[in-house]
Amino acid sequence: MTDAPLVITENLGRNFPTRQGLMGRARDVWAVRDVTLSVSKGETLGVVGESGCGKSTLGRMMMGLDIPTTGKITFDGRNLAHMPGPERRRLARRMQMVFQDPFGSLDPRRSVGAQVADGLRIHGIVPDQNIKEEVRRLIEQVGLSADAAMRRPHEFSGGQRQRIAVARALATRPEFIVADEPVSALDVSIQAQVVNLLMDLREELDLAMLFISHDLHVVRHLCNRIVVMYLGRIVEEGPVAKVFGTPAHPYTRALLESTPSLHPRNEALGDRVLPGELPSPVNPPSGCPFRTRCPIAEPECAQAVPPLTGPTDTWRAACIKAGPLKHSWNQ
Amino acid sequence: MNKAHRKLILPGVIVFFITALVFLAPILPLADVREMSIPSRFAGPSASHWLGQDEFGRDVLARLIWGGRASLFIAVGSALAAAVIGTALGLLGGFFRGVVEVLTVRASEVILCLPLLLLALLVVAILGAGTWPLIIALTILYTPNYARVVYSATLQVRSLDYVTAQTAMGAHPMQILARTVLPNIMPPLLVQMSLVIASALVIESGLSFLGLGVVPPTPSWGLMIRAARGAMEQQPLLLIWPSLALAGTIFTFNLLCDRLQSVLDPRGITGGGAFWLRKNQRKTVENERVAEPSTDALLLVEDLSIVLGREGRDTELVRGVSFKVMPGETRAIVGESGSGKTLSGLALNGLLPDVLSINGGRALFSTREGAQVDLTRLDEDAFRSLRGREVSMVFQDAAAALNPVLRIGEQVGEAIRAHKEIDDAALDERIISLLRQVGLPDPERRVRSYPHELSGGQRQRAMIAVAVANEPRLLIADEPTTALDPTIQAQILDLFKTLMADTSGMGLIFVTHDLAVVSEIADRVTVMYAGEVVEEGPVADVFERPRHPYTAALIASVPEGDADRLIAIPGTVPTPKDLPPGCRFAPRCAHAIDACTTHSPEAEHPSLDRRTRCIRWKDVT
Numbered sequence: 001m002t003d004a005p006l007v008i009t010e011n012l013g014r015n016f017p018t019r020q021g022l023m024g025r026a027r028d029v030w031a032v033r034d035v036t037l038s039v040s041k042g043e044t045l046g047v048v049g050e051s052g053c054g055k056s057t058l059g060r061m062m063m064g065l066d067i068p069t070t071g072k073i074t075f076d077g078r079n080l081a082h083m084p085g086p087e088r089r090r091l092a093r094r095m096q097m098v099f100q101d102p103f104g105s106l107d108p109r110r111s112v113g114a115q116v117a118d119g120l121r122i123h124g125i126v127p128d129q130n131i132k133e134e135v136r137r138l139i140e141q142v143g144l145s146a147d148a149a150m151r152r153p154h155e156f157s158g159g160q161r162q163r164i165a166v167a168r169a170l171a172t173r174p175e176f177i178v179a180d181e182p183v184s185a186l187d188v189s190i191q192a193q194v195v196n197l198l199m200d201l202r203e204e205l206d207l208a209m210l211f212i213s214h215d216l217h218v219v220r221h222l223c224n225r226i227v228v229m230y231l232g233r234i235v236e237e238g239p240v241a242k243v244f245g246t247p248a249h250p251y252t253r254a255l256l257e258s259t260p261s262l263h264p265r266n267e268a269l270g271d272r273v274l275p276g277e278l279p280s281p282v283n284p285p286s287g288c289p290f291r292t293r294c295p296i297a298e299p300e301c302a303q304a305v306p307p308l309t310g311p312t313d314t315w316r317a318a319c320i321k322a323g324p325l326k327h328s329w330n331q
Numbered sequence: 332m333n334k335a336h337r338k339l340i341l342p343g344v345i346v347f348f349i350t351a352l353v354f355l356a357p358i359l360p361l362a363d364v365r366e367m368s369i370p371s372r373f374a375g376p377s378a379s380h381w382l383g384q385d386e387f388g389r390d391v392l393a394r395l396i397w398g399g400r401a402s403l404f405i406a407v408g409s410a411l412a413a414a415v416i417g418t419a420l421g422l423l424g425g426f427f428r429g430v431v432e433v434l435t436v437r438a439s440e441v442i443l444c445l446p447l448l449l450l451a452l453l454v455v456a457i458l459g460a461g462t463w464p465l466i467i468a469l470t471i472l473y474t475p476n477y478a479r480v481v482y483s484a485t486l487q488v489r490s491l492d493y494v495t496a497q498t499a500m501g502a503h504p505m506q507i508l509a510r511t512v513l514p515n516i517m518p519p520l521l522v523q524m525s526l527v528i529a530s531a532l533v534i535e536s537g538l539s540f541l542g543l544g545v546v547p548p549t550p551s552w553g554l555m556i557r558a559a560r561g562a563m564e565q566q567p568l569l570l571i572w573p574s575l576a577l578a579g580t581i582f583t584f585n586l587l588c589d590r591l592q593s594v595l596d597p598r599g600i601t602g603g604g605a606f607w608l609r610k611n612q613r614k615t616v617e618n619e620r621v622a623e624p625s626t627d628a629l630l631l632v633e634d635l636s637i638v639l640g641r642e643g644r645d646t647e648l649v650r651g652v653s654f655k656v657m658p659g660e661t662r663a664i665v666g667e668s669g670s671g672k673t674l675s676g677l678a679l680n681g682l683l684p685d686v687l688s689i690n691g692g693r694a695l696f697s698t699r700e701g702a703q704v705d706l707t708r709l710d711e712d713a714f715r716s717l718r719g720r721e722v723s724m725v726f727q728d729a730a731a732a733l734n735p736v737l738r739i740g741e742q743v744g745e746a747i748r749a750h751k752e753i754d755d756a757a758l759d760e761r762i763i764s765l766l767r768q769v770g771l772p773d774p775e776r777r778v779r780s781y782p783h784e785l786s787g788g789q790r791q792r793a794m795i796a797v798a799v800a801n802e803p804r805l806l807i808a809d810e811p812t813t814a815l816d817p818t819i820q821a822q823i824l825d826l827f828k829t830l831m832a833d834t835s836g837m838g839l840i841f842v843t844h845d846l847a848v849v850s851e852i853a854d855r856v857t858v859m860y861a862g863e864v865v866e867e868g869p870v871a872d873v874f875e876r877p878r879h880p881y882t883a884a885l886i887a888s889v890p891e892g893d894a895d896r897l898i899a900i901p902g903t904v905p906t907p908k909d910l911p912p913g914c915r916f917a918p919r920c921a922h923a924i925d926a927c928t929t930h931s932p933e934a935e936h937p938s939l940d941r942r943t944r945c946i947r948w949k950d951v952t
Contacts, residue, residue, distance in 0.1 A: 050816035050817065050818060050819070051787075051816055063499055065495060065498060065499060088501075089501040089502070089503065090501065091501070092499060092500060092501025093501055095499075096499060096500070097495070097496065097499040099492040099495070099496065100492075101492060104491055104492040104493065105492035105493050105495075105496055106493055106496075107493045107511055107514075107515065108515070109514045109515060109595075110510075110511075110514070118497070118500055118502065119500050119501075122500060122501055122502050122503075122506075123501060157903045157904075158668070159903060160903070165496075168496070168500075172500065172501075187667035187668055187844060187904075188667065188844065188845075188846065188885055188888050188889060189667060189884065189885060189888045189899065189900035190667075190899075190903065191888070192888035192890070192897035192898065192899035192900070193899040193900075193901075195890065195897055195899075196896055196897055196899055199896070214816060214817060216817070217847075217889065217890045217891050218890050220890070221890035221897065222890075254818060255817055255818065257821075258817045258818045258820065258821030259817050259821075259847070260820070260821075260824070260845065260847035260848045260850065260851045261847050261850065261851075261891060262846055262847050262850050262874055262886065262889055262891055263850075263891070272821060273818075273821045273822050273825045274818040274821070274822075275822075277786050277788055277789070277819065278786075278816075
């Protein structure tokens with residue numbers, strides 16, 4: 001871990017106003033709200049949460065692909081939100097993205113080599129005559145054979161495509177990578193290959209990484225720190241061992257308990273099931289967003305959004321009844 | 332050259348022939364198109380005039396070729412010009428949206444408000460008749476068509492990940508448009524092009540026919556048709572030649588664009604067919620009562636094999652799969668993609684895609700009446716009476732499996748009515764009680780909801796309600812929780828458990844790739860790899876002490892332990908077309924010895940109720 005964080009977000013929010021009907025009034029739909037976090041070099045920050053919790057929007061904003069409604073993102077001291085196009089494109093060299101769907105993130109009509117070479121060409125990473133060689137090095141770095149460069153994406157399996165996507169992201173020698181569910185679409189045995197690859201690359205290249213996933217097992221294995229999101233807000237944030245070992249927020253506990261495990265647990269499944277579903281972001285509950293499903297909610301929870309404060313400086317939870325609880329996952 | 336490229340030969344050759352003919356018209360030994368010979372007006376085909384002579388005695392063949400030169404130049408020229416302008420407008424509008432969209436696509440759409448022919452007439456009236464004004468008129472006419480088609484295709488493509496990846500890469504927007512978006516919107520563009528060329532040929536002919544296009548005596552197909560119309564009764568052949576040329580050219584261009592489109596798609600498209608044209612591959616055997624010593628199993632699958640393709644050139648996708656399901660038991664079938672787990676499930680409900688067929692084994696199912704039927708030998712009608720009532724299915728993607736235009740209540744009701752005569756009041760009551768049983772909140776109101784009004788978890792519940800509507804004896808669930816979030820997945824798994832507990836004697840086959848889900852829900856597990864069962868046994872035992880290296884590796888690759896590095900299985904699952912000899916897992920197995928690659932291992936029994944297909948299970952597990 002190093003001194004100053006590479007990427008910092010402050011009170012980040014993204015509103016997608018929607019209009020119901022032709023004449024209806026526009027209503028605010030906040031996908032992300034008041035997100036403050038930071039990622040340092042060599043660190044992997046895991047973002048977990050269920051679909052609709054805003055984790056992908058957060059990732060897109062941190063890549064500069066989406067413009068925040070409120071707050072700001074600083075990358076190495078520079079504000080991303082109000083950066084003119086050419087400057088933003090130059091900065092793109094230092095930050096890259098790996099997508100969830102390995103079948104959708106590669107252009108089906110162009111050869112793998114050409115797609116990996118794009119980044120090299122755009123940013124002039126290596127002289128033109130060396131591009132072929134560099135593409136071969138990148139493809140071999142992610143564990144594929146060099147002749148892969150000539151082929152089209154559809155000739156590869158899901159895991160191999162994800163490796164190609166990683167090679168493409170690494171081409172510009174980035175310092176920061178946003179990985180949006182990079183292993184969710186892969187088979188278990190292939191998933192392990194990609195997770196190992198990401199871990200090796202992190203060590204080798206001292207990468208800062210934002211790892212977005214709904215698979216808690218993978219996040220726990222790969223990440224140093226974790227952010228748990230619910231309905232666009234951070235509900236808990238802290239080191240992996242703390243958050244998954246002794247979760248402070250009731251939602252984190254529920255998430256951990258509902259995740260299936262190879263090892264049989266003592267409680268019956270029925271006792272561990274969280275009732276209800278994610279409330280609509282169009283009409284979020286007052287106060288704590290989780291209170292409608294929370295097993296320990298009190299009338300007081302409806303009063304105000306609980307502040308993100310914590311047991312310690314590095315470990316914070318947004319719950320008025322927060323308290324570290326030993327969890328069955330802790331081994 | 333592959334199959335798709337071969338398809339290009341026919342239209343390619345014809346187009347080349349037509350183009351060569353009109354290009355080479357000046358140097359071909361043709362008669363002069365203006366040379367009249369009044370005595371031989373309306374002369375039929377002869378050795379010197381192959382297609383005969385027209386009303387002024389001019390050579391029809393020469394006029395046809397020269398006329399094609401004019402007609403094709405106008406049609407193809409304007410189609411291409413409109414394609415370039417329209418594509419540029421559509422790309423810019425679709426990619427940048429906002430103001431750019433108003434200035435490009437929306438602006439060009441103003442032209443669409445004016446009647447086609449009227450607009451062309453206007454332009455020609457202003458600029459005067461002739462070839463160039465006609466090209467300009469047609470270009471203006473067709474630009475908005477292209478703009479619209481390209482615009483909507485761009486809208487689809489721009490949100491795809493690989494376009495976002497280019498943005499994230501820092502590529503300039505123009506670069507993205509040219510290199511990534513344009514090639515991917517080619518298919519609709521080509522279709523549009525073929526339509527426009529055809530339509531431009533017709534309009535050119537029409538305008539020339541009206542006297543607003545090509546000026547006589549320069550020939551064009553439209554002019555020829557116009558002239559021939561007057562003499563239709565004397566010499567009908569004169570009308571047939573240009574019409575044939577026109578129709579043939581249009582047809583050829585359409586064919587070329589069509590074939591080009593399939594060639595340009597690197598993935599290749601496999602054809603389907605209407606269901607009444609498909610051959611019924613299932614042997615039509617009567618509901619054969621099997622006179623075997625009956626087992627107490629609900630379902631007994633033995634040596635099930637599924638093949639792809641025709642006789643003789645089969646690719647075996649599933650080989651020798653055996654398992655059984657006892658009443659009240661949950662059997663998990665687990666494996667990676669390509670392991671054949673889903674196919675095995677589909678086969679048991681007679682839902683295999685048409686290109687696949689069962690070519691061996693049997694699946695004995697005990698019906699409610701105590702009869703035993705072999706599911707592999709039923710025809711479509713027999714299956715229909717069984718589906719829903721005896722064997723039922725839950726799919727992964729509830730959003731796709733439910734009909735979007737029918738209310739939830741109607742879909743559940745449909746399933747009940749398929750097997751039962753029931754009056755409306757009783758039906759409504761039954762639907763609501765079913766929806767309540769699957770835990771859909773507020774069922775009285777939900778019966779009138781459409782699928783899109785429900786959340787993912789609720790849709791899955793609704794689909795389960797459809798599946799259990801007739802209290803089936805066997806429920807086959809294919810990855811029913813894979814698309815769901817963890818807390819919702821836990822709810823649905825809990826629902827399956829409750830259903831199993833409440834319905835005595837129902838068997839559940841739970842197909843999944845997630846080992847952790849297996850350990851939550853199943854009693855016994857069948858592990859599949861590359862179309863074969865590699866291990867089988869009670870869930871707790873198998874996970875505690877796997878007896879096959881593949882199962883062991885699969886468990887080790889789940890990031891649940893405290894190991895620093897995950898054990899990844901090297902390589903990938905082999906494709907059915909090139910399976911390794913011997914044990915199919917051998918090339919990826921850390922314990923493989925020479926004997927593993929020589930012949931396929933037989934099933935062995937490490938203990939009474941377990942099976943493994945590994946010759947070294949004693950040493951390595």
